[in-house]
Amino acid sequence: MSLERGIPNFWEWLLGNPVESRLFEPESWGFLWGALAICFLLALIVPFFSFVIASFQYGPSEAFYYVARAMFSAVTDDLPGFSLRRTLAISRLAIQEAIRNRVLIGFAVFVVVLLFAGLFLDVQNNNPARVYLSFVLNATTYLVLIMALFLSTFSIPNDIKNRTIYTVVTKPIRAGEIVLGRTLGFVAVGTVMLLAMGLISYFFVKRGLSHDHQIVAADLVEETLPGTTTQARRGTTTLDAHHRHTVDIGADGKARTSTVNGHWHDVELTGEPGSERVVVGPSRGHLIARAPHYGKLMVLDSDGNPGPGINVGNEWNYRGYIEGGPPGGRSKAAAIWTFENVTPEKYPNGLPLELTIRIFRTYKGDIEKGVLGEIVIRNPDPAANVKRSGPILFEAKEFVSDFHRIPTELTSETGTGSGGKLDLYRDLVHEGKVEVEIRCVESSQYFGMAQADVYLRPADSSFELNFAKAYLSIWLQMVLVSSFGVTLSTFLGGAMAMLATLSTAVLGFFGQNVRDVATGAVEGGGPIESAVRILTQQNVMTDLEINSVVLQIMQGADAVLMRLLQAATYILPDYTRFDTVKFVADGYSIFPDLVAQQVTMAVVYCTVVTIFGYFCLKTREIAA
Amino acid sequence: MATNLAEPAAKKAGVTAADVVIETRSLTKVYRDFWGRQKVRALNALDLEVRKGEIFGLLGPNGSGKSTTIKLLLGLLFPTGGNALVFGKDATEVSKNERIGYLPEESYLYKFLNAEETLDFYGRLFNMSAATRRARANELIEMVGLNWARRRQLREYSKGMTRRIGLAQALINDPDLILLDEPTSGLDPIGTREMKDLILKLRDQGKTILLSSHLLPDVQDVCDRIAILHQGELKELGRVSELLTVQDVTQIKAKGLTKECEDELRAVIAKHGGEVVDVDHPTLSLEELFLNIVRDSEARPGRRAGQK
Numbered sequence: 025m026s027l028e029r030g031i032p033n034f035w036e037w038l039l040g041n042p043v044e045s046r047l048f049e050p051e052s053w054g055f056l057w058g059a060l061a062i063c064f065l066l067a068l069i070v071p072f073f074s075f076v077i078a079s080f081q082y083g084p085s086e087a088f089y090y091v092a093r094a095m096f097s098a099v100t101d102d103l104p105g106f107s108l109r110r111t112l113a114i115s116r117l118a119i120q121e122a123i124r125n126r127v128l129i130g131f132a133v134f135v136v137v138l139l140f141a142g143l144f145l146d147v148q149n150n151n152p153a154r155v156y157l158s159f160v161l162n163a164t165t166y167l168v169l170i171m172a173l174f175l176s177t178f179s180i181p182n183d184i185k186n187r188t189i190y191t192v193v194t195k196p197i198r199a200g201e202i203v204l205g206r207t208l209g210f211v212a213v214g215t216v217m218l219l220a221m222g223l224i225s226y227f228f229v230k231r232g233l234s235h236d237h238q239i240v241a242a243d244l245v246e247e248t249l250p251g252t253t254t255q256a257r258r259g260t261t262t263l264d265a266h267h268r269h270t271v272d273i274g275a276d277g278k279a280r281t282s283t284v285n286g287h288w289h290d291v292e293l294t295g296e297p298g299s300e301r302v303v304v305g306p307s308r309g310h311l312i313a314r315a316p317h318y319g320k321l322m323v324l325d326s327d328g329n330p331g332p333g334i335n336v337g338n339e340w341n342y343r344g345y346i347e348g349g350p351p352g353g354r355s356k357a358a359a360i361w362t363f364e365n366v367t368p369e370k371y372p373n374g375l376p377l378e379l380t381i382r383i384f385r386t387y388k389g390d391i392e393k394g395v396l397g398e399i400v401i402r403n404p405d406p407a408a409n410v411k412r413s414g415p416i417l418f419e420a421k422e423f424v425s426d427f428h429r430i431p432t433e434l435t436s437e438t439g440t441g442s443g444g445k446l447d448l449y450r451d452l453v454h455e456g457k458v459e460v461e462i463r464c465v466e467s468s469q470y471f472g473m474a475q476a477d478v479y480l481r482p483a484d485s486s487f488e489l490n491f492a493k494a495y496l497s498i499w500l501q502m503v504l505v506s507s508f509g510v511t512l513s514t515f516l517g518g519a520m521a522m523l524a525t526l527s528t529a530v531l532g533f534f535g536q537n538v539r540d541v542a543t544g545a546v547e548g549g550g551p552i553e554s555a556v557r558i559l560t561q562q563n564v565m566t567d568l569e570i571n572s573v574v575l576q577i578m579q580g581a582d583a584v585l586m587r588l589l590q591a592a593t594y595i596l597p598d599y600t601r602f603d604t605v606k607f608v609a610d611g612y613s614i615f616p617d618l619v620a621q622q623v624t625m626a627v628v629y630c631t632v633v634t635i636f637g638y639f640c641l642k643t644r645e646i647a648a
Numbered sequence: 649m650a651t652n653l654a655e656p657a658a659k660k661a662g663v664t665a666a667d668v669v670i671e672t673r674s675l676t677k678v679y680r681d682f683w684g685r686q687k688v689r690a691l692n693a694l695d696l697e698v699r700k701g702e703i704f705g706l707l708g709p710n711g712s713g714k715s716t717t718i719k720l721l722l723g724l725l726f727p728t729g730g731n732a733l734v735f736g737k738d739a740t741e742v743s744k745n746e747r748i749g750y751l752p753e754e755s756y757l758y759k760f761l762n763a764e765e766t767l768d769f770y771g772r773l774f775n776m777s778a779a780t781r782r783a784r785a786n787e788l789i790e791m792v793g794l795n796w797a798r799r800r801q802l803r804e805y806s807k808g809m810t811r812r813i814g815l816a817q818a819l820i821n822d823p824d825l826i827l828l829d830e831p832t833s834g835l836d837p838i839g840t841r842e843m844k845d846l847i848l849k850l851r852d853q854g855k856t857i858l859l860s861s862h863l864l865p866d867v868q869d870v871c872d873r874i875a876i877l878h879q880g881e882l883k884e885l886g887r888v889s890e891l892l893t894v895q896d897v898t899q900i901k902a903k904g905l906t907k908e909c910e911d912e913l914r915a916v917i918a919k920h921g922g923e924v925v926d927v928d929h930p931t932l933s934l935e936e937l938f939l940n941i942v943r944d945s946e947a948r949p950g951r952r953a954g955q956k
Contacts, residue, residue, distance in 0.1 A: 081680075081728075097741070101741070101742065101743060102742070105742070105743070107775045109772055109775050110772060110773050110775060112772075113769055113772030113773055116769070117758065117769060120758075120760060120761070120765075121758070121760065124760040186756060187752065187754075187756040188756045188757060188758055189756075190722075190724060190750075190752045190756050191750065191752060191755075191756055191757060191770070191814075191817060192773065193723075193724065194722045194723075194724070194745055194748065194750040195745055195770060195773035195774060195821075196742055196743060196745040196746045196773065196774060196775070197742070197745075197773050198742055645724075645725055645726050646724045646725075647719045647724035647725045648679075648725060
């Protein structure tokens, strides 16, 4: 699983990294400072614009009075007058209205989609769990968000259109209670839907992945396991769900099949010799939630200097590549991870190392075979007697997570050490720190790696908990959409509010792309210039063939538009931060830090948006 | 000016500030289009005063500014100029709503709720406790005679029934001031009678009622004072009994006279006296007054109440 934003740390995200923060680069600020700055600006700009607009109608002095009174009464009257009972009355109404508006149709659609999905999902895929999980989670996300979008944006406009709001706002209800109540009501509806969808999805995935194999006892073949003298009986399962496993059953009659498509089965040989039966258990290991222990990566180039690694082509520069070379050869290229907090208590059986390495082959070789690499455990202490263990050879396989347990007893580097044996914790771990070096040992082949590609894998956490965390992310997105929807509908008509809410979500989902366009990182200029390019069919790379004065004006206008666009992407919530589908689908536990970030973002945005909605509804002339 | 009529009367009756429930001072409402251009002047410099315990009628043809006035008093609209005060507070303040009941033109209620749920919902908006809400809802459903339909969704209600439940929700908080926009519209004669009796009963309980209507007999029957609006202007303001009295005409009622006798009587009355059964000032029907004012207003557009 790739982690483009690095491994999150909640406090660093919230407060910013004091070393890397720059005053004039908002991206480097912590979320808290950014949020405070935006709130402060909004608190200045919004009343000012309200004042300007009101001035046209009432003149400046009256306008000032109106704006001041609206803000003043918020604190003196509406805040102390807040009533939970009234708020919940509105929520109840919203729920009843949602049920009446056949919200259950959304749920029915989901069930139908799942019913048909079973037919179309690609079970031949070598990671069916990922296919199933990403499908159900994405389907749930989109359906719930669309539902939240429709429910939240049409309710207040419909209330105004049907004038039912007349009988509501002429009661002592505060505008804030209406906005909050509506939001809470739709969130409640969404929560129930989401819970139901989650339960159904869970059983759908479980059922979709479960399958049985059979082994006929008579077909088992006696053989000696390679490299040992152990006798075992080898068997192959039947072809079910487009794959088969092999199994070596030892003397005790119990065994585990080979891992195929991300899972295995427990196998047991029962019965008397002659009338034996092989019992193959249910599939296991499909649904996991690894809780990785990440390290810090340093890449050395072939001269031994730290750097980003080689870029092997015009591609995503998330991964750096290192050049291969024979052991002891000229190339010093290596990738070194430093892990902290490595203790014998935590890893009594050695280091559970999991690698996912990309391979760039400059020659094909035997394509069925992986490229050889070596793992060396190094001592981070420069003054240590023993600097490094002997190399552990491995075959790097592409696109699969490859598990290696580094034993506590290691062979020493040739020519050093006592008796050629090293103890991991005594000789190589220094103050809880240890380094893992990975090299490619085949010349002219390359290994591609990023920090998150190699990690220690202690005991996995519960899949069910992880699944629930993914639903929490979806829930938070739904809360955000409902909140934006209700607020935008306090001053826009239903259809317009829906479009506007959709725009916030789209800008949020594709914020980075929009930012790239806005900062000019993407070729082709701003909105006006690109429109001209499309209409005149001009390539984005060429200089625009147009009158230079016109071009100047156009680019000037574009610059303003792009600035606004860029500002918008900073103000709107970044929905990509809420995307946890890949974690669950790839079998990684969602980091607690990420969950904390999501909750914080959702709380801050919803609060600000609801307050904004309160002022909009309060100052709106309902019957106009 | 309208106040010329209203104020001396107020002084005579010894009206104190506490007795004034509604006060508007040159209240003006201009509807504008999207570009801020003036579209309609719905209400022009309205000065009104409604006192505690009276039934005040706003009378006028469609589009005369009655509903606009009520919406301004409720804060549903914001005035373009002037002030609207309710219980001495600005009409846009939410806290005034604690003591107000409002029955809109058509009962804009949530059709998917039944009568009980409707009253419960509005009760919650007044922050009433569950027990109070239940007691109050039962009382009001009984009062408006919807006991038999209390569990039916409002979408199944007839217009008259919707009106009744609308009235019930307006009274849920036992308000001191009740604003009724066209209270009898859509009601059959019996329903109308009941509504009028109820309005009078509420007045007797000491509540202040402001109602708007274009159904003249209703206004004539229940209102203590009326204001006649036309094209956003206040045309007439005063006590119903005073407004409908024609001062310079004498009416003679007699019986048992033949045609010849009648002719003779005219001559005789001119000379002698004869048996006069009844001599009185005749009253116009409100309808006549109303039509006179509208006709007059159309002939002389600028005239305001009190100007001759």
